[in-house]
Amino acid sequence: MTAIRIDGKAFAAKLRERVGEAAMAFAQSAGRKPGLAVVLVGDDPASQVYVGSKGKATVAANMESFTHRLGAETSQADLLALVDQLNRDDAVDGILVQLPLPDHLDEQSIIASISPDKDVDGFHVINAGRLSVGQSGFVPCTPLGCMMLLTDRLGDLSGLEAVVIGRSNIVGKPMAQLLLDANATVTIAHSRTKDLAGVVKRADIVVAAVGRPEMIGRDWLKNGATVIDVGINRLPPEPGKEKGKLVGDVAFDEASEVAGAITPVPGGVGPMTIAVLLRNTVVAAHRNAGLDAPAGL
Numbered sequence: 001m002t003a004i005r006i007d008g009k010a011f012a013a014k015l016r017e018r019v020g021e022a023a024m025a026f027a028q029s030a031g032r033k034p035g036l037a038v039v040l041v042g043d044d045p046a047s048q049v050y051v052g053s054k055g056k057a058t059v060a061a062n063m064e065s066f067t068h069r070l071g072a073e074t075s076q077a078d079l080l081a082l083v084d085q086l087n088r089d090d091a092v093d094g095i096l097v098q099l100p101l102p103d104h105l106d107e108q109s110i111i112a113s114i115s116p117d118k119d120v121d122g123f124h125v126i127n128a129g130r131l132s133v134g135q136s137g138f139v140p141c142t143p144l145g146c147m148m149l150l151t152d153r154l155g156d157l158s159g160l161e162a163v164v165i166g167r168s169n170i171v172g173k174p175m176a177q178l179l180l181d182a183n184a185t186v187t188i189a190h191s192r193t194k195d196l197a198g199v200v201k202r203a204d205i206v207v208a209a210v211g212r213p214e215m216i217g218r219d220w221l222k223n224g225a226t227v228i229d230v231g232i233n234r235l236p237p238e239p240g241k242e243k244g245k246l247v248g249d250v251a252f253d254e255a256s257e258v259a260g261a262i263t264p265v266p267g268g269v270g271p272m273t274i275a276v277l278l279r280n281t282v283v284a285a286h287r288n289a290g291l292d293a294p295a296g297l
């Protein structure tokens with residue numbers, strides 16, 4: 001059997017188009033575009049690239065982009081003051097502080113300072129709590145994107161065995177919560193799990209978010225499983241090459257022989273993250289303006 005390749009890039013492009021239409025409709029009712037503020041502290045090269053991409057994608061989706069680039073030496077007080085200013089700014093519907101922050105800054109207290117109603121990353125404890133008790137809030141972009149791909153592929157997830165590998169606050173925990181809300185039977189596995197391969201073998205749905213290149217092979221998977229690979233790992237470069245290949249946490253070619261459907265890396269979960277960020281921002285704009293949530297997002 002050869003697995004169906006789940007095309008996250010195409011799904012994300014369609015979602016961005018729908019978000020762009022919702023943003024245009026919002027502008028007509030509210031008299032202003034939805035706005036997303038992105039804050040970058042320091043000069044981490046990967047973060048620079050992400051922040052640049054987010055800004056361009058925001059503008060392409062008919063929204064206002066406000067990018068704040070601060071020096072690596074920025075103090076906790078100055079960063080808190082900027083977040084406070086963005087919290088009060090009516091043109092800003094969503095605030096994202098790019099992580100990781102430099103070591104001298106306290107990530108948790110910065111996240112806590114963002115208004116939960118503008119926390120389009122879904123990282124604030126209020127939004128984690130809302131997700132946990134089933135209230136509407138903001139859900140972290142990567143797991144929500146994974147969920148969209150899963151429901152598009154499988155429809156109803158009721159009663160399916162889902163194994164999430166990884167227990168981070170950004171992916172593993174919210175992913176498990178979303179699967180549980182969709183009536184799946186959920187296991188969270190991690191580096192201390194005994195017989196990890198045996199646990200994964202039971203799963204109808206595998207979500208891999210461990211950061212170990214090609215860890216999950218053919219023998220780990222149940223026949224026909226749906227595999228969502230959140231990992232983005234760069235292998236060491238081959239001789240004569242400048243950059244190593246990007247691979248996921250799943251050995252794609254092998255896994256494709258057993259799985260029913262699988263996301264590739266790149267082109268699977270990755271493109272969904274920004275698309276969902278834009279989706280969360282247009283939803284935030286509607287909520288903050290007291291308008292009904294846009295349909296079909």
Ligand code: GUN
Nearest residue numbers: 096097098099100121141
């Ligand atoms: N760094 C890497 N991914 C993310 C993300 O989704 N949100 C934020 N704030 N920082 C990140």
